[in-house]
Amino acid sequence: MAAWTEHRLIEKIRKACVNRADGLLTSIGDDCCEVTAPGSFLISMDSLVEGVHFDSSFHPPHLLGRKSIAVNLSDIAAMGGRPRFVLLSLCLPEDLEWHWISSWLDGVFEILTEHRCVLIGGDTVKAGELVVTVTVLGEPPDSGAIYRNNAAEGDTVWVSGNLGSAGGGLRILSDCASTIADSSAHYASLVKAHLDPVPLVALGQRLARSGLVTAMQDISDGLATDLAHICKASGVSATITADLLPYLPELANLSKSLHLDLDKLILCSGEDYQLVFTVKGGCEDLFFEQFSETVSAPVKIGMIGSGAGVFLKKGGQSVEISFQGYEH
Amino acid sequence: MAAWTEHRLIEKIRKACVNRADGLLTSIGDDCCEVTAPGSFLISMDSLVEGVHFDSSFHPPHLLGRKSIAVNLSDIAAMGGRPRFVLLSLCLPEDLEWHWISSWLDGVFEILTEHRCVLIGGDTVKAGELVVTVTVLGEPPDSGAIYRNNAAEGDTVWVSGNLGSAGGGLRILSDCASTIADSSAHYASLVKAHLDPVPLVALGQRLARSGLVTAMQDISDGLATDLAHICKASGVSATITADLLPYLPELANLSKSLHLDLDKLILCSGEDYQLVFTVKGGCEDLFFEQFSETVSAPVKIGMIGSGAGVFLKKGGQSVEISFQGYEH
Numbered sequence: 001m002a003a004w005t006e007h008r009l010i011e012k013i014r015k016a017c018v019n020r021a022d023g024l025l026t027s028i029g030d031d032c033c034e035v036t037a038p039g040s041f042l043i044s045m046d047s048l049v050e051g052v053h054f055d056s057s058f059h060p061p062h063l064l065g066r067k068s069i070a071v072n073l074s075d076i077a078a079m080g081g082r083p084r085f086v087l088l089s090l091c092l093p094e095d096l097e098w099h100w101i102s103s104w105l106d107g108v109f110e111i112l113t114e115h116r117c118v119l120i121g122g123d124t125v126k127a128g129e130l131v132v133t134v135t136v137l138g139e140p141p142d143s144g145a146i147y148r149n150n151a152a153e154g155d156t157v158w159v160s161g162n163l164g165s166a167g168g169g170l171r172i173l174s175d176c177a178s179t180i181a182d183s184s185a186h187y188a189s190l191v192k193a194h195l196d197p198v199p200l201v202a203l204g205q206r207l208a209r210s211g212l213v214t215a216m217q218d219i220s221d222g223l224a225t226d227l228a229h230i231c232k233a234s235g236v237s238a239t240i241t242a243d244l245l246p247y248l249p250e251l252a253n254l255s256k257s258l259h260l261d262l263d264k265l266i267l268c269s270g271e272d273y274q275l276v277f278t279v280k281g282g283c284e285d286l287f288f289e290q291f292s293e294t295v296s297a298p299v300k301i302g303m304i305g306s307g308a309g310v311f312l313k314k315g316g317q318s319v320e321i322s323f324q325g326y327e328h
Numbered sequence: 329m330a331a332w333t334e335h336r337l338i339e340k341i342r343k344a345c346v347n348r349a350d351g352l353l354t355s356i357g358d359d360c361c362e363v364t365a366p367g368s369f370l371i372s373m374d375s376l377v378e379g380v381h382f383d384s385s386f387h388p389p390h391l392l393g394r395k396s397i398a399v400n401l402s403d404i405a406a407m408g409g410r411p412r413f414v415l416l417s418l419c420l421p422e423d424l425e426w427h428w429i430s431s432w433l434d435g436v437f438e439i440l441t442e443h444r445c446v447l448i449g450g451d452t453v454k455a456g457e458l459v460v461t462v463t464v465l466g467e468p469p470d471s472g473a474i475y476r477n478n479a480a481e482g483d484t485v486w487v488s489g490n491l492g493s494a495g496g497g498l499r500i501l502s503d504c505a506s507t508i509a510d511s512s513a514h515y516a517s518l519v520k521a522h523l524d525p526v527p528l529v530a531l532g533q534r535l536a537r538s539g540l541v542t543a544m545q546d547i548s549d550g551l552a553t554d555l556a557h558i559c560k561a562s563g564v565s566a567t568i569t570a571d572l573l574p575y576l577p578e579l580a581n582l583s584k585s586l587h588l589d590l591d592k593l594i595l596c597s598g599e600d601y602q603l604v605f606t607v608k609g610g611c612e613d614l615f616f617e618q619f620s621e622t623v624s625a626p627v628k629i630g631m632i633g634s635g636a637g638v639f640l641k642k643g644g645q646s647v648e649i650s651f652q653g654y655e656h
Contacts, residue, residue: 025368026473026475029476029561030407030475030476030477030545030561031372031403031404031406031407031476031545031546032370032371032372032403032404032406032407032409032466032473033370033371033372034368034369034370034371034407034468034473035368035369035371036365036367036368036369037364037365037369039364040353040362040363040364041362041363041364041365041369042360042361042362043360043361043362043363043415043448043449043463043465044359044360044361044449045415045416045417045449045450045451045461045463046417046451047417047419047451047453047455047459047461049419049453049454049455049456051456052453052454052455053453074359075359075360076359076360078359078360079358079359079360079362081360087371087373087463088373089373089374089375089461091375091377091459120371121371121372121373122373123373123374123375123461125375125377125380125381126377126380127375127377127380127457127459128377128379128456128457129455129456129457131375131419131455131459133373133375133417133451133461135371135373135415135463137371138360140362145354145360145362147354147358148357148358148359149357149358217358217359218359233357233358
């Protein structure tokens with residue numbers, strides 16, 4: 001198998017790049033790119049490191065390309081924004097196969113096209129290990145971005161969908177595949193949640209437009225940690241009810257098969273990229289009416305209170321779970 | 329020596345961060361930061377990899393912090409812009425000493441303050457090797473950014489100052505320090521050019537405001553390569569005169585001492601971060617009048633012609649030197 005070359009890589013990127021987009025004044029090929037926004041830009045930057053954030057022994061390059069962008073689009077989604085432009089810095093080992101990086105790039109351009117988002121710049125360098133850094137720029141909704149620090153006592157807490165799926169998928173793919181017969185077919189939804197997470201860009205925008213969402217963030221480090229970020233930033237506490245937390249039936253099966261703690265999978269595993277958000281106190285019926293007909297309706301899981309911390313109510317008991325979870 | 333911890337690192341960054349700046353709506357602490365620009369944004373993103381772009385065995389962390397930002401500010405300078413905001417992604421080995429990264433950050437904040445530029449976001453992750461990725465946003469001059477693709481036949485070619493200094497400094501620091509007596513004192517200017525390059529932000533803005541500069545770029549990969557970028561983008565050729573190329577007398581001494589090819593040091597060594605630019609045909613006297621009184625006046629080194637390629641005129645001969653030089 002042939003290794004990559006900078007020339008071949010840059011040629012492929014140039015060919016795949018869209019050079020025309022609203023607000024794009026200069027794309028790849030100068031010291032800087034130049035873009036203009038009608039209002040402000042939301043910006044996020046994340047690095048993915050081989051062996052820390054992904055394992056290329058089971059992560060197909062095409063899906064990893066999609067995921068490298070997805071996790072950044074999710075940051076824009078969590079503010080209610082619309083992703084517009086991406087810059088990409090690739091640190092690549094010299095012996096990396098051309099086939100691998102070419103397929104990775106196909107995934108990158110595929111998801112960018114799906115979200116009408118454009119690659120406008122970046123860098124390519126040789127390195128000892130594979131590191132991908134993405135900077136994404138998005139436009140906030142007309143009504144303004146949704147921050148983390150605006151949750152208030154009396155608000156209700158919601159999640160956009162099933163929790164723990166990506167964490168379950170990772171367990172199957174990494175350390176226990178051999179112990180589960182026919183694991184990949186039976187647990188396809190969990191495996192997909194890890195390999196090819198969907199950034200909830202359209203939902204994030206709809207939630208922002210509703211005018212009823214007070215604070216929001218994506219679940220990248222696990223609900224226990226990410227809801228704690230909202231609480232800390234807003235100066236409030238949250239109490240969530242274990243029985244209300246949504247998860248796929250396959251996750252319950254997996255936890256039984258492998259004797260894993262189901263609560264921990266649901267609350268503490270990262271990379272779900274669901275949205276956790278708060279709805280203005282007294283508005284939950286109005287909110288539910290607006291969203292009950294979406295394919296996957298948001299689920300109310302708890303309440304915002306005074307004080308600090310995130311608490312889990314289960315079987316009449318309440319335990320603090322703030323910041324318990326996935327760190328990388 | 330104690331290793332770094334994420335908690336300590338983030339505390340230090342939070343304390344050093346300026347949270348108020350024109351156009352800064354949201355800084356570190358949410359899924360995204362949010363900024364607004366009166367017009368457009370110039371954006372550049374670069375990664376520096378230990379062992380490829382720097383050698384921490386001789387590069388003091390404080391100066392390396394400065395340089396990590398400087399090389400990105402230089403991209404904004406090369407468009408005539410004013411740097412405003414920076415995002416920083418740090419991939420750090422687990423055993424990296426706290427003292428090292430703390431001192432590196434001091435350098436980062438020092439140069440940001442000098443340029444009234446603000447850190448607004450980024451990422452910190454554990455990795456096998458040290459990789460620093462910087463995204464910088466700047467504002468173009470009111471008269472518009474200076475691109476690479478606007479040089480025309482009859483324009484003159486200029487550089488902002490001495491060439492090859494950083495390349496000479498790197499030779500002294502890396503592979504030949506022991507062969508030169510008292511090298512660091514005698515060659516202090518060369519060593520400084522490598523360790524602590526100055527991004528020519530104020531000069532870039534002045535050049536853009538002059539209205540006489542047609543194309544510009546910074547010299548990161550060596551004059552032979554970077555001038556070739558301007559020629560290729562503009563569809564022109566350039567002929568430069570060897571006798572006109574400015575360099576420090578110490579560089580000539582070094583080339584004698586070490587039997588190095590002086591032309592190659594001047595034309596092909598990277599990381600000088602001088603500016604190479606073209607001045608509108610017929611306007612060179614007007615241009616020189618405006619800039620002759622600056623501390624270090626730009627130097628005319630050649631002419632733009634038709635055709636393609638970069639040529640060096642030396643002793644009655646003309647040889648093509650396009651894209652010869654430093655690649656990393």
